[in-house]
Amino acid sequence: MTRSAWWRRFLVRGVVWRQLLRFGVLNTPSWTEPTVIAFWSLFFLLWGPGRRGVMRNLAVIKPRSNALGNFVRCYRVFWNYAWTIADNVRFKELRTIPDWEFSGWDHFQQLQAGDGAILLTAHMGSYDLGAQLFSETSTRRIVMVRAPEADPETRQFEEHHGTGGVHVEFNTRPAELAFDLLDNVRSGDIVAIQGDRVSGPISVLPAMMFGRATSVPAGPFALAMAARVPIYPVFVVRLGRRRYRLMTSRPIEITRTADREADFARAVAQWMAELERVVADCWFQWFTFEPYWPEKAA
Amino acid sequence: MTFHLVVDRPVARSLPSRHRFALSRLAAFVRLGRRSQPQEAAEHLILAIDRDQTGAEMNCVALWVLATAASYFAVALPFPWPLSILAGVALAILAIHIPIVGGGFLLRLLIGDGDHASLVSAATMTLLFIASGYFAMTSSWVRFVGWLFIGMLVINGIAALFLWLLRDKVRSAEERCVR
Secondary structure (H helix, E strand, O other): OOHHHHHHOOOOOOHHHHHHHHHHHHHOOOOOHHHHHHHHHHHHOOOHHHHHHHHHHHHHHOOOOOHHHHHHHHHHHHHHHHHHHHHHHHHHHHOOOOEEEEEOHHHHHHHHHOOOEEEEEOOEOOHHHHHHHHHHHOOOOEEEEEOOOOOHHHHHHHHHOOOOOOEEEEOOOHHHHHHHHHHHHHOOOEEEEEOOOOOOOOOEEEEEEOOEEEEEEOHHHHHHHHHOOOEEEEEEEEEEOOEEEEEEOOOEOOOOOOOHHHHHHHHHHHHHHHHHHHHHHOHHHEOOOOOOOHHHHO | OOOOEEEOOHHHHHOHHHOOOHHHHHHHHHHHHHOOOOOOOOOEEEEEOOOOOOHHHHHHHHHHHHHHHHHHHHHHOOOOHHHHHHHHHHHHHHHHHHHHHHHHHHHHHHHOOOOOHHHHHHHHHHHHHHHHHHHHOOOOOHHHHHHHHHHHHHHHHHHHHHHHHOHHHHHHHHHHHHO
16 A cells, blocks of 8 residues: 555545444444544544535524634534434444434325435435435335545445445446436436535536525436426434434426426525525534535635 | 334333433333323324433433543642643543543454444443542542442442333333333
8 A cells, every 4th residue: 555545544535534433333332422422523623624614604504603603503513413424324333223203294205105206305414314214114216326435445435334225326427327317217216316515527507595606416407307207305304312303395396398497497496495494494414514605615 | 122113102202211221211111100192293203212312311421421530530630620620521531432442442353343332331331430439439529429420320220120120010111102
């Protein structure tokens, strides 16, 4: 192993942190867990780019906030993030299931009963845990689309320690993936995509959130239009110790007219309204560590 | 208990089986007899029957253990009080990691990779018991902290005995709640 490769293991997305988290989950007594997580959440604050990203986003979500207040809020985001990733690993390694509360139960049942659907979610709560819940309670296959881990060792680690219940597709080859996903949806699968932030060179649609311009991935909307299936906004929110709420909102139907841009704009506006409502209520669980609004990033 | 998940029964939130320590389980059993099915805001509810599920219990024990360990460090440090308390808390947080890291690696070497949380838990409790025994014998104020820790362990042991004697009643009360 070269010197640079050795160091890469300790970068933010390096494999060491995943190994450490797994080690912690397997060896930490449940009654010291709150102390351990409180400490490691403080440690996360040392991650400058992540901390600044969260604080910049908080400045938009809470316009009357100040830097000190947002620093404390940032700790709360990291605290929730630490619990969420720990719960996720605990499920993968020990099959420990948290408590689940459902809101929008009718929409959830409709989603399960329909002929293929797109599940649009955000980087909130434990979306991995939510997908696992789906896969274990549903007769439908869940296909989860996500960005691959940048670090090869981390990617290998995640593949090795996955649960296998959810079929994961990586968005590395957008053109081929689009056809595969179209086939999946048409054959009745539920395709789960994160629709809040754009990562990598993918096509985007303009959007507004908290009164500011941003962009969202175009893929889920184009797929829904092509397959003629509804998009269900679904959010997984952590409520407390090993306790989550799965919120399913009214489906977004994309009607196809001569004006495709207007069709997309209507669907994106409905999605952004849902996302904004949930992020405003649960800002402490929006795990977006990069500045979300381009002007803020600048 | 033969069930691991309970669906749409909010009263199951406070089942004794969802608590780890005997004292907490006994208290949950006493409360269980008095409770009716509470109103539930969620449209659908899935509750896991897991000993580590109750946040209030785990947070209280975590805080108490941290405060106990911080007191032991604070009294041993030669600094002025406010500094000793701050340093005591920091050292206690680090000390809580020692059995996890040390014990975790040792157990991994001895018995292989896997879930060692129960063994690390027993080791941590033993270390705290030894430390409490030592500080309980001193003449400083920290002896009260030490005696409190030992006292709580004894009370928890008595609660475990009661729970064992009441095991059939506890099981049937839980089954009544979830069925």
